[in-house]
Amino acid sequence: MTVWDQLVGQAPVAEQLRRAAAGEGLTHAWLFTGPPGSGRSTAAKAFAAALNCEVEDVMARGCGVCPGCRAVLAESHSDVTFVRTEKVTITIDEARGLVAKSGDRPSTGRWRIVVVEDADRMAERTTNVLLKAIEEPTPRTIWMLCAPSPADVLVTIRSRCRPVGLRLPPVSDVAALLVERDGADPDLAVQAARAAQSHIGIARRLVHDPAARERRAATVRLPLTLTTVSQAVNLAEQLVKIASDEASSSNEERDAQERSRLLETLGVTGDEKLPPTLRSQVRQLEEDQKRRAKRSVTDSLDRTLTDLLSFYRDVLMLQLGSDVDPVNTEIAADVRDFAAKSSAAVTLARMDAVNTTRQRITTTNVAPLLAVEAMAVSLI
Structure with a gap:
């Protein structure tokens, strides 16, 4: 199984990257864009593995089984750096560290590669730190940036990158x-x-995860009972709770394991009291976990609103007489009844309200519950 087999439904992209790995059209900076779930980071990782593949035949690089490929896929290759943030943004100090690292010569592979999976989560001044390194990289360095769309990256950056556009697979x-x-x-x-x-x-x-299926099923059914302001407030509370539960289920066990590993590293066991000299390290971990929890809730709420949007998408397809397959087949009869009670214009306005709320939650410091309450009232 080669690294290209991981690019599900992306045959043109796989071919483009395979040729580039063989030296045809290879350049120093790449921008991978596509909707969430399209496999932007997967494509970048596969490309990085192919570039440092140890197979001699250039057209066969990306074998997926040589030590070079396996190390990149496991994210343990000394010459390939993966950058992703679990906080709201990538900091300027992290960007400066990347620039410094990108100047190193590769130690074992052909290329020094930096993969930034959240390039859209950098402020303008942070992105400007990368500009010079991307514009004039060292001879054996390749940058790979990932973002939902080209518009999410500064024009000065994207103009210096070769675009790779991915689509959602069937x-x-x-x-x-x-x-x-x-x-x-x-x-x-x-x-x-x-x-x-x-x-x-x-x-x-x-x-x-059966619980995840249950939470999603509850989300897509919420509009069916929405007729009053009090129900809208209740819907908002439920949506935020669903998102919070989703985030908590992902973070609680991980937080406990990280704390346990840190205490073990510091030589603290059981219920032993922490010495004052070590408390700052534990406090730093807790602050990082809080920032990650905030990001997790935001991301989870965005996914929850995306699920809600799928309900209105199905409604709109019926109102327009489209033969596109529905997303929520399990409530198809309820969707038909709901679609018959309004028009396509109303549904589009409701979808716009959901998308506006998603944007507010992910790009501003608005209180999630207040934003969702305002949205829910507009959905009545």
Whole structure:
């Protein structure tokens, strides 16, 4: 299995990157864009593995089995740096560290590669720190930036990068991957892939986590009972609670493991009281975890609103007479009844309200509950 097999439903992209890895059109900076779930970071990782693949035949690079490929895929290769943030933004100090690291010569592979998976989460002044390094990199350095769209990256950066545009893979391809790689039940795999709207990561979670499936089912049913302001306030509270529960289920166990590992590293065992000299390190970990928790809630709420948006998407398709397959097949009858009670113009206005709220939550410091309450009232 080569590294290109991981690019589900992205045959043109895989071919473009395979040729570049063989030396055809290879350049020093790349910008991977596509909707969430399209596999931007997966494509960048596969490309990085192919560039440092140890196979002699240039057209066969990206074998997926040589030590070079395996190290990159495991994110343990000394010459490949992966940058992702669990906080709200990538800091300017982190960017300066990347610039310094990018100047090093590769130690074992052909290329020094820096993969920035959250390039859209950098402030303008942070991005400007990278500009000179991307514009004039050292001879054996390649930058790979990932963002939802080219517009999410400063024009001065994207003008110096070769674009790689990805699309969401078909539901059938995602379902086949879940069956082959995760051993999922075929019917459940199709249901999860459709509910996740081809987002591979979310589809995998829906397959393996019954609680996640229940939370999503509750989300898409909420508009069916929305007729009064009091119900709108209740809907907002439920949406925020669903997102918070989703984030908590992901973070609690991880936070406890990180704290346990840190205490073990510091030589503190059991209920032993922390010496004053070590408290600052534990406090720093707790602050990092709080920032990550805030990001997790924001991301989870964005996914919850995306699920809510899928309900109105199905409604709009019915109102327009489209033959596009619905996302929420399990409530198809309820969606039909709901669609008959309003017009496409009303549905579009409701979808716009949901998208506006998503933007406010992810790009501003607005209180999530207040933003969702305002949205819910507009959905009545």
